[in-house]
Amino acid sequence: MAFNIALSGLNAVTGQLDQISNNIANSGSYGFKSGRANFASAYSQGKAGGVYIGSTTQSMSLGGNVLATGRSLDAAIQGRGFFVARDSSGAMVYSRLGQFSVDKDGFVVDSIGRRVQGYGTATGGVLGDLSVPTEAMPAAASTTLNYAGNMSADWQPPAGAFDMADATTYNGVQVSSLYDSLGRQHTLSQYFVRGAGNEVTVYYAVDGTLVDDGTGPVTSSLQFGTTGQLAAPAAPVSIGLGTPDGAEPLQVAINYATTTFFGGDFNTTTNRANGNAPGTVVDTTLAEDGSIQVQYSNGSRQEVGRLALAVFPSESGLTAVDGTSWQPNATTGEPIYGEAGSGVIGSLEVASLEASNVDMAAELVNLMNAQQGYQANSKVLTTESEMVRTLMQAL
Numbered sequence: 257m258a259f260n261i262a263l264s265g266l267n268a269v270t271g272q273l274d275q276i277s278n279n280i281a282n283s284g285s286y287g288f289k290s291g292r293a294n295f296a297s298a299y300s301q302g303k304a305g306g307v308y309i310g311s312t313t314q315s316m317s318l319g320g321n322v323l324a325t326g327r328s329l330d331a332a333i334q335g336r337g338f339f340v341a342r343d344s345s346g347a348m349v350y351s352r353l354g355q356f357s358v359d360k361d362g363f364v365v366d367s368i369g370r371r372v373q374g375y376g377t378a379t380g381g382v383l384g385d386l387s388v389p390t391e392a393m394p395a396a397a398s399t400t401l402n403y404a405g406n407m408s409a410d411w412q413p414p415a416g417a418f419d420m421a422d423a424t425t426y427n428g429v430q431v432s433s434l435y436d437s438l439g440r441q442h443t444l445s446q447y448f449v450r451g452a453g454n455e456v457t458v459y460y461a462v463d464g465t466l467v468d469d470g471t472g473p474v475t476s477s478l479q480f481g482t483t484g485q486l487a488a489p490a491a492p493v494s495i496g497l498g499t500p501d502g503a504e505p506l507q508v509a510i511n512y513a514t515t516t517f518f519g520g521d522f523n524t525t526t527n528r529a530n531g532n533a534p535g536t537v538v539d540t541t542l543a544e545d546g547s548i549q550v551q552y553s554n555g556s557r558q559e560v561g562r563l564a565l566a567v568f569p570s571e572s573g574l575t576a577v578d579g580t581s582w583q584p585n586a587t588t589g590e591p592i593y594g595e596a597g598s599g600v601i602g603s604l605e606v607a608s609l610e611a612s613n614v615d616m617a618a619e620l621v622n623l624m625n626a627q628q629g630y631q632a633n634s635k636v637l638t639t640e641s642e643m644v645r646t647l648m649q650a651l
Contacts, residue, residue, distance in 0.1 A: 262640070264306025265633035268295055271309045272626050278579075279614045280623075286323075287353030287580040288612040290315050290619075316571045320613040322605055328541040329356040329364075332610040335602025337565040338582070340593070341370035342385065348373070350566055350591070352610055353580040358540055362390040364548065364561075374548070375595070376561040383593060386548060386561045388540050393552050395439025397504060398531030400492070401432055403446070404514040405524035407478065411450035418449055418459055418473070420466055425449070426459070428522040434462075435531035436503040439554075444497065444508070444529075454480040454517055462497050462506070469496065476510070480517035532556045542606050546596040565601045566591040 272293040282288040296310025322332045331354035333339070338350035355367040364372040364386040374386040411427040419425045428448040433441055447459040458476040460467040467474040474495060479488040492509040499505045508529070535554030543549055546563040568574065569589035574582035584591060596604040 261306040262633045262636035264298060264308060265636075266630065268293075268307045268309055269626050269630045269633065273623070273630070275312065276619055276622050276626060279619050280616070282579050283612050283614040283616055283619075285579055285612050286355065286609045287351060288320075288614065289318070289352070289580075290612070290614045314572055314574070314576070315613055316574065318613045320611040322608050323611050324608050326607055327355075328539065328607060329358075330354060330607055330609050331356070331542055331546075331563070332605045332608045333565065333596075333602045334605055335600075336567050336571070337596070337601045338567070338571075339366070340373040340564050340566050340591075341366045341581075342373060343370045347583065348591070349577055349581045349583055350574070351581045354604075355609060356542070358388055362387045364388065372563065374546075374561045374564045377559065383564055386563070388537070388548060388550050388560050389558075390537060392537075393532065393535045393554065393556060393558075395435065395437065395534045396531050397437040397506065398434040398508055398529045401434070401444070401508050401510045401529040402526050403430070403432070403510055403512055403524070404526035405430070406516045406518055406520065406522060407448060407450075407456045407480070408522045409454075409484065409517050409519045411522070413450045413452070418447065418457075420445075420447060420459065420461055427456075430524050430527060432527055432529055434497070434506065434508060434529050435533060436500040436506055438500070438503045439533040440500065440503070441533065442497075442500065442506070448522070451477075454482070456480070456517070460495060460497065465498075467495070467497055476512075478512060478515065478517075484516050484518045486512060486515050486517075542604075544596070544604050544606055546604055562595055563604075564593050565596055566593050567599075567601055568592070 275291050275293040279290045292313045293309045294311045294313055295307050298306045298308050333352060338352060339354050341349050341351065343349055349370060351366065353367060356364055356372055359365050366372055371385045373383055375381045376384060376386055414425045416425045426447040426449045430446045432444045434444050435441055443463050445461040449457045451457050456478040458478060459473055476493045478486060481487045492511040494507060494509045497506040497508055533554040535552030535556055537550055538553050539551040541549045541551065547559045548561045550558045550560055568584060568591055570587055573585065573587035575585050577583055594601045
């Protein structure tokens with residue numbers, strides 16, 4: 257009986273050594289969670305029967321150090337949560353390793369090629385495979401311009417009639433960039449002229465040519481109240497800016513809604529038009545809110561989706577798929593999906609990865625303890641063998 261008990265001890269310690277060795281071997285693996293072999297006593301008909309490994313505890317709640325990598329598609333989770341990916345069989349796997357890239361088909365994949373799950377803008381926010389566009393961005397004509405600033409109440413009405421070549425005939429000028437339907441850039445100049453009362457007249461010029469509709473210069477009248485707020489126009493002003501060579505007519509709605517009329521300097525706080533030149537994808541990056549951003553050669557940036565993260569009611573019971581991936585089971589509960597920073601889900605630190613949470617000092621101590629246990633059980637076997645041999649010699 258003692259022989260079997262000692263043998264069970266050797267087998268259990270061997271399993272413990274396997275776990276310790278696995279921890280040490282993965283001390284440099286990003287996203288790895290260390291495990292601990294738990295011994296349990298074996299009994300047979302009320303008598304001690306040895307020992308075995310009853311369970312393995314995973315240190316899921318213990319985070320590893322966050323190490324900066326500089327890669328634009330790396331991310332580490334600060335707090336609870338797992339990245340979600342779908343393997344080739346269609347099964348969901350959950351990982352703490354946020355090392356992503358874009359494959360040849362435009363899908364966002366993890367370090368071993370599984371498709372990362374998230375909320376794509378093209379799918380209406382439904383959980384699914386995240387992908388980024390690989391085709392060029394077509395040109396788009398400008399149709400809106402948001403302008404805001406302060407028209408100085410200290411301006412004096414110019415003495416002469418407006419002449420864009422004479423700076424004494426207007427009080428201020430602001431330049432904006434617009435695009436036609438072919439993606440060519442044009443310059444829109446707005447000339448502000450103080451009128452009677454709290455009125456400012458705006459003249460427009462495209463690429464240095466005054467906009468004229470055939471009856472005279474195209475203008476807009478900005479009317480301000482006695483508190484300096486814009487009273488009219490109440491809606492964006494639609495301005496026809498002519499037809500660029502070979503392109504469609506350029507029609508832009510200019511929104512002056514938050515423009516003011518206070519004393520002090522003339523200034524501009526918002527000057528933003530839509531539209532863009534054609535562009536190709538030059539980079540894909542991950543933002544701290546989990547959004548996937550595509551950068552184009554024309555300077556445009558487009559959000560194409562957001563990473564999905566998952567938490568479980570009992571994360572310590574997850575079944576390991578490999579060193580850095582897990583799947584749920586009946587003891588973990590169903591995954592709860594969400595975005596980074598929502599609810600109990602942790603935040604993201606981008607251009608970084610979570611290091612292994614293995615404590616090398618503790619593992620070496622465990623290794624020495626396991627070695628002593630192995631030696632002790634071996635000694636029992638040796639002693640029992642000697643006793644049996646002595647007994648046989650005595651017979």
